[in-house]
Amino acid sequence: MSYFDELVAAAWGSTFLILVAYAARTIRRGRVLSRSLPEEERTWR
Amino acid sequence: MSLIPKPTGTANRTTRVLGAGALVTAAFTAWVGLIESPPDVTQGQLVRIIYVHPAAATACYVAFGLCALSSVAYLWPRTRSRRWDLLAGASAEVGVVFCVLTLVTGSIWGRGSWGVWWTWDARLTLTALLLALFLGYLALRRSGGDGESRARRSAVAAVCFSVVVPIDHYATSWWRTLHQGDTLLKVDPSIHGWQLVGMAASFVAQLLILSWLLLHRYRLEQLEDRYETEGFAAALTERRAEAAVDAGSAAALAPTPTAQAAPEASSAPAGQPAPERENSQ
Numbered sequence: 001m002s003y004f005d006e007l008v009a010a011a012w013g014s015t016f017l018i019l020v021a022y023a024a025r026t027i028r029r030g031r032v033l034s035r036s037l038p039e040e041e042r043t044w045r
Numbered sequence: 046m047s048l049i050p051k052p053t054g055t056a057n058r059t060t061r062v063l064g065a066g067a068l069v070t071a072a073f074t075a076w077v078g079l080i081e082s083p084p085d086v087t088q089g090q091l092v093r094i095i096y097v098h099p100a101a102a103t104a105c106y107v108a109f110g111l112c113a114l115s116s117v118a119y120l121w122p123r124t125r126s127r128r129w130d131l132l133a134g135a136s137a138e139v140g141v142v143f144c145v146l147t148l149v150t151g152s153i154w155g156r157g158s159w160g161v162w163w164t165w166d167a168r169l170t171l172t173a174l175l176l177a178l179f180l181g182y183l184a185l186r187r188s189g190g191d192g193e194s195r196a197r198r199s200a201v202a203a204v205c206f207s208v209v210v211p212i213d214h215y216a217t218s219w220w221r222t223l224h225q226g227d228t229l230l231k232v233d234p235s236i237h238g239w240q241l242v243g244m245a246a247s248f249v250a251q252l253l254i255l256s257w258l259l260l261h262r263y264r265l266e267q268l269e270d271r272y273e274t275e276g277f278a279a280a281l282t283e284r285r286a287e288a289a290v291d292a293g294s295a296a297a298l299a300p301t302p303t304a305q306a307a308p309e310a311s312s313a314p315a316g317q318p319a320p321e322r323e324n325s326q
Contacts, residue, residue, distance in 0.1 A: 004090045007157045011094045011150045012079070015101065018149070019254060022142050026261050030055035033268040044057040044264060 055264035060257060067253035074250045077243035085240075091157040095236075096243050098154055100251035101146040102172070106210050108140030108255060109179060113207030116200035130196040131270060133203055134186055135262040137179050139255060144176045159223060168224035171213040178206040 001009075078096030085092035112133045119129035151169065156162050163169065186199045212219075217226040236244060 002090070004157055007153050008079075008090055008093045011097055011153045012075075014149050014153070015097045015146055018142065018146055019258075023258060023261070026258065026265055027054060027056070030261060030265045030268060033265065033272055034054050036272060037268075044055065044060075 055261045055268070060260050063253060063257040063260065067250060067257050070246055070250035070253055074243060074246040077239055077246060082239040082243045088158060091154065092240070094150055094154045094157075095240070096247040097251075098147065098150040099244070100247040101143050101150060103248060104251045104255040105140050105143035105147050105175075106214060107252065108136045108143060108259070109175065109207055109210050111136040111259075112140060112179075112182075112203050113210075116203035116207075119196060119200045120204070127196070127270070128267075130200065131266040132263055133200065134183075135266045136259060137182050137186075137203065139258045139262055141176065141179050141183065142258075143251075143255065144172065144179065148172060148176065164223060166223045167216040167220045168213065168222050171209060171216050175206075175209050175213055178209060182206055 074096055078093050082093070082096075084090050115129045115133035115136065118124045119126070119133065148169075151172070152162050155164065155169075182199060182202050185202055186195065188195060188198075190198070216222060217224050
């Protein structure tokens with residue numbers, strides 16, 4: 001693997017990691033907070 | 046008991062469709078960008094970063110632009126609604142994530158093509174400034190004060206900060222910069238074939254990801270707002286109930302001579318007066 005290949009892998013890898021980490025954090029927090037709502041109000045239209 | 050569980054969290058049918066679309070286009074972009082498209086004549090394999098970096102920058106601009114538009118809608122008396130403020134907050138946070146992505150991938154690309162991780166080029170500096178400004182905006186949203194004045198302050202800040210977005214975009218045209226200019230927004234684009242397909246797919250993928258994240262983050266913002274408001278109201282009700290119990294027990298104890306002879310009992314912490322008075326006797 002050449003140096004340029006490593007740079008490409010780093011760019012794609014960091015994009016994937018940052019987006020997945022942020023999405024997971026947002027969804028997890030939404031699930032935790034929605035548990036405090038009454039069940040009939042948990043549906044999003 | 047229903048076979049389908051009650052939905053929890055911030056997802057619904059729309060987010061699932063958007064998420065599926067984002068996954069499919071992202072996978073297609075990865076296939077074109079990493080496998081199908083040929084290396085560039087001058088940049089070699091390094092050109093494959095073009096399938097993540099410009100799309101991330103565009104998503105960042107769109108998110109900050111949406112933040113500014115929502116803030117204007119909040120400030121405009123006819124359209125003022127708490128929802129615009131929540132949408133502004135959500136889009137600013139998602140925009141910050143894409144701004145970080147832009148800087149990280151741009152820095153990696155710069156290391157390969159210019160030989161340095163960072164240089165004080167106009168485009169790079171303005172993007173870093175944009176990140177700093179919107180981080181400040183997010184900090185401002187968490188500052189003190191009542192909800193309405195905080196929202197108004199944040200909206201004014203967002204409108205002022207978003208002026209940097211078009212300056213950042215046109216920096217490569219207005220000044221001599223190391224950063225290359227437009228690739229697609231030209232009469233005759235400088236890329237063709239699989240490179241053009243891959244780049245177009247990357248824009249679609251990241252804009253779908255942006256929409257998906259925005260919907261989730263906006264709903265989370267609504268939940269947080271509701272939790273904050275209702276949590277405060279519940280705490281206030283609880284405190285008033287405690288105060289009423291305190292007042293009731295104090296009134297019941299007032300005529301007794303022992304209670305009058307023990308003035309230090311009135312300074313006891315809330316919720317514990319009656320047992321302490323009984324013990325003090």
